Amino acid sequence: MxxxxxxxxxxxxxxxxxxxxxxxxxxxxxxxxxxxxxxxxxxxxxxxxxxxxxxxxKDPDNWNPYFLHNLYYAFIPEEQVGFSPTIQPEAIKALPGDPGIDTTLTYSISSVTPEKYRSNFEIDSIGGNLSVVTAIDREEMDSSIISVNIKVDQVTDGRTATAQVRVVNEAPQFPPEVYKASVFSTDPFKTPVIVVKASDPDVGDEGRLEYSLVSGSPYFDVDASSGLVFVVSVVDLSGQAATVEVKVTDPKGLNATAKVEVEVLGSTSSSNVVTISLNQPANVVERKVPEMEKSLGKALGWTVNIIQVSNSTRGSPKSRTLREDAKSLVNFIAVDKAEVVSYEEVVR
Missing domain, CATH: 2.60.40.60 (Cadherins)
Incomplete structure (x- = not known):
């Protein structure tokens, strides 16, 4: 023993x-x-x-404060300032090491990596609320992670926790979610219907956005780069309405959708088609079809449907001394209460 x-x-x-x-x-x-x-x-x-x-x-007055979590996450959209990102798994918070002592915890940012983004962030010294004060360009830093160390000061040495802040890519957006247009059942292949145009702050309004139909359609299709919805064949839809859903996708795979509601009118005589000439190439004019229809409709007092945009050139092929400037021909009709307005009345 x-x-x-x-x-x-x-x-x-x-x-x-x-x-x-x-x-x-x-x-x-x-x-x-x-x-x-x-x-x-x-x-x-x-x-x-x-x-x-x-x-x-151990001196009870010397107990260090501690964070509820050692690691926090925050996700922020680029180019946005003056807001507090949502923190996961919960808001940044520390507790005093000695619950019996009434003391004030002070929060501060001790470092940011990369250091150049130190001034982009602030933290409320009393509440620990992290905020973005200067916009971050995702194109410059892509999807890098910024590590923000939050220090809690007390009468003793503080403790630190880390908040990882990731700048996230934003999905593209369609200004309207529903577009409306009309065509005639006799409109040929490639007749423009409407241009659906999405915006994306990550890539700009033009380029690097790809358009497609959510489901294939025998009646309509969309140009992948411009968002121009055009006719494939609508001869079987005379007097009916059709809906197609267009999807836009950015380089990161984020996407948005919009619906295009198309009213298919009965046939119209070619004699009612009005042609105007513009000193711009057809591919440029096609991207401005909605704006042109709106402007022409406002000027004429009717609904205007542009049914074709084609290229043309100025000058004679036999004379190389004449400058050949690219221009386009725009064919349209005017509609008044579902009735086509005659050519003579439009140009009068």
Whole structure:
């Protein structure tokens, strides 16, 4: 049988028969900040050994504050300022190490990586609310992660937690989610219907956006780069309405959709088609079809449907001294209460 005993004189600790050291009474850091004593173990035959024990008493006023989480995440859209991102798994918050002491925790940003983005962020010193004060360009830093260390100051050395801030790509958007247009059942292949145009702050209004139909259609299709919806064949839809859904996708795979509601009118005589000439190439004019229809309709007082845009050139092929400037021919009809307005009345 082995017995244990504390050889040094202290009433603050005792040792039981199994060798467990037990606090015998409340310790007082101010009176005794540390203890050093010897523990002896002895068997029934009288053989024994000793070991030294050093115990340091922790000052309760010196407990460091701590964060509820060591790692926080925030996702922010680029080019946006003056807002507080949503923090996950919850808002940044620290608690005092000693709940019995009434003290104020102070939050501050100790570092940002990359360092050049240090001035982009601020944190409320009392509430710990992280905010974006200067816009971040995702094109410049792409999808890099900014590590923001949040320091909590108290009367002692602070603790730090890390908030990883990721600048996220924004999905493209269609200004209207529903477009309306009309065509005639006799309109030929490639007749423009309407241009659906999406915007994306990450890539700009032009370029790097790809348009497609959500589901294939035997009646309509869309140009992948311009968003021009055009006729494939609508001869079987005379007097009916059709809907197609167009999807726009950015280089990161984010997308948006819009519906195009098309009213297919009965046939119209070619004699009612009005042609105007513009000093711009057809591919440029095609992108402005909605604006042109609106402007012409406002000027004429009717609904205008542009049914064809084609290229033409100025000058004679036999004379190379004449400058050949690209221009386009725009064919349109005017509609008044579902009735086609005659050519003579339009040009009058």
């Amino acid at each position: 082995i017995t244990y005993s504390i050889e040094s004189v202290t009433e603050d600790f005792k040792m039981n028969s199994s060798g467990a050291l037990i606090i015998n009474r409340t310790l007082n850091y101010a009176l005794v900040p540390s203890y050093s004593f010897t523990v002896k173990a002895q068997d029934s035959g009288g053989k024994s050994d000793t070991t030294s024990i050093q115990i340091n008493v």
